[in-house]
Amino acid sequence: MKHFEANFDGLVGPTHNYAGLSVGNVASLNNAKDTSNPKSAAKQGLQKMKALHDMGLVQGVLAPHERPDLDALRRLGFSGSDTSVLEQAAKQAPQVLRAVYSASSMWTANAATVSPSADTADKKVHFTPANLTNKFHRSLEPETSGRILKAMFNNEQHFAHHQHLPDNDHFGDEGAANHTRLCGEYDQAGVELFVYGRHAFDSSKPAPVKYPARHTYEACEAVSRLHQLDESGVVYMQQNPDVIDQGVFHNDVISVGNQNVLFYHEQAFLNTAEKFKEIQSKFAKKSDKEFHFIKVATDQVSVEQAVKTYLFNTQLVDIGNGHMAIIAPMECKENPSVSAYLDNLITQNTPIKQVNYFDVKQSMRNGGGPACLRLRVALNEQELAATNQNVLMSEQLFSTLNTWVDKHYRDELSESDLRDPMLVIETRAALDELTQILNLGSVYPFQR
Numbered sequence: 256m257k258h259f260e261a262n263f264d265g266l267v268g269p270t271h272n273y274a275g276l277s278v279g280n281v282a283s284l285n286n287a288k289d290t291s292n293p294k295s296a297a298k299q300g301l302q303k304m305k306a307l308h309d310m311g312l313v314q315g316v317l318a319p320h321e322r323p324d325l326d327a328l329r330r331l332g333f334s335g336s337d338t339s340v341l342e343q344a345a346k347q348a349p350q351v352l353r354a355v356y357s358a359s360s361m362w363t364a365n366a367a368t369v370s371p372s373a374d375t376a377d378k379k380v381h382f383t384p385a386n387l388t389n390k391f392h393r394s395l396e397p398e399t400s401g402r403i404l405k406a407m408f409n410n411e412q413h414f415a416h417h418q419h420l421p422d423n424d425h426f427g428d429e430g431a432a433n434h435t436r437l438c439g440e441y442d443q444a445g446v447e448l449f450v451y452g453r454h455a456f457d458s459s460k461p462a463p464v465k466y467p468a469r470h471t472y473e474a475c476e477a478v479s480r481l482h483q484l485d486e487s488g489v490v491y492m493q494q495n496p497d498v499i500d501q502g503v504f505h506n507d508v509i510s511v512g513n514q515n516v517l518f519y520h521e522q523a524f525l526n527t528a529e530k531f532k533e534i535q536s537k538f539a540k541k542s543d544k545e546f547h548f549i550k551v552a553t554d555q556v557s558v559e560q561a562v563k564t565y566l567f568n569t570q571l572v573d574i575g576n577g578h579m580a581i582i583a584p585m586e587c588k589e590n591p592s593v594s595a596y597l598d599n600l601i602t603q604n605t606p607i608k609q610v611n612y613f614d615v616k617q618s619m620r621n622g623g624g625p626a627c628l629r630l631r632v633a634l635n636e637q638e639l640a641a642t643n644q645n646v647l648m649s650e651q652l653f654s655t656l657n658t659w660v661d662k663h664y665r666d667e668l669s670e671s672d673l674r675d676p677m678l679v680i681e682t683r684a685a686l687d688e689l690t691q692i693l694n695l696g697s698v699y700p701f702q703r
């Protein structure tokens with residue numbers, strides 16, 4: 256049977272803006288209140304999706320959420336018409352208005368954790384939306400993410416959807432950004448690597464001191480239980496608290512894995528040697544492929560450079576014959592030492608043989624690289640056939656979505672635009688049309 260790793264990229268929403276909402280995410284804070292370019296942001300994302308589709312990969316689209324989240328504003332006490340809710344929030348609580356306007360659902364690596372059917376006891380693909388409790392603007396996402404995922408993977412025979420974990424920092428869950436699946440082939444049982452930043456119920460364990468650890472050990476365990484994973488195919492690993500304090504707010508800022516490769520910075524984890532032994536021995540029981548741990552040492556690339564260029568927020572994709580391409584942001588090419596590192600990497604004896612650079616600057620300026628923009632779902636042929644076909648990239652969908660963006664998106668958005676009631680109306684018109692293009696049904700609160 257054929258099998259695939261499908262990448263579902265977040266379509267950048269019409270309200271993409273820079274609001275400086277993410278403490279611990281250096282790019283978000285540095286670019287706070289700059290003018291954003293929603294139209295070009297959406298087009299940069301679509302270009303990447305189309306390029307991966309053209310490489311022969313299965314590529315899909317994950318719809319953005321409606322912003323502003325007026326329901327959240329009403330829950331917080333603003334009342335009256337939509338226009339009046341906006342006006343009051345702009346006057347009384349501009350920070351809250353910025354937060355409910357965030358287009359952060361574009362980073363679909365945080366939409367959910369996904370376990371492929373080869374790993375789960377009931378042989379279904381399991382989805383748990385991430386609760387994203389650590390940041391108010393992101394905690395608004397799980398309900399709608401769950402509804403959109405159900406509309407994309409709408410077949411109980413193949414897909415199991417769970418509710419997001421309890422909305423509390425003890426179970427802080429940031430989804431696939433801290434989850435890596437290692438395997439021989441996509442349809443063979445693999446090892447799911449869950450990475451967390453701290454223990455919620457044990458304060459004697461190490462934790463960062465400057466920036467928040469968004470994801471807990473307890474959340475990792477809960478997701479692994481929900482997904483019916485067997486202990487023989489799970490490894491829990493703690494992120495090095497020092498790198499969180501240097502701006503590594505998700506593990507996908509400092510490591511990336513695919514199949515039999517884990518590409519990582521030497522400072523990424525705690526107890527690295529012991530944990531890698533566990534990965535190695537669990538992997539060896541699942542696959543006879545050779546496993547490659549590809550270490551980047553600090554004197555090759557510093558943590559600071561990794562955070563700036565997003566060397567590890569790259570995608571490792573299968574290009575056939577056991578070879579992989581690394582999908583990197585243009586920032587890696589523009590940095591002489593990182594591009595020299597990548598030029599050399601592809602000549603070494605590892606599966607990574609090619610590097611492709613993409614301009615995703617609009618997303619990078621909020622701390623989201625190529626890997627943040629995609630949610631990976633390993634599927635076999637039947638599961639792919641059971642997936643909503645309208646969300647899969649094609650020549651036709653690429654052209655339809657570009658036309659849709661041209662019709663509905665603004666070129667620029669600055670802070671003052673957020674109080675414009677017309678933006679609410681424009682966004683709803685855009686999303687209403689999008690749900691028809693992608694055949695999602697009524698996933699947005701304004702449609703229900």
Ligand SMILES: NCCC[C@H](NC(=O)CCC(=O)O)C(=O)O
Pocket residue numbers: 272273274275276277280283284357359362364365393432504505621622623624627
């Ligand atoms: N995986 C990448 C996530 C980036 C995201 N940035 C933001 O939410 C910034 C939004 C702003 O500042 O406008 C975050 O930090 O969770």
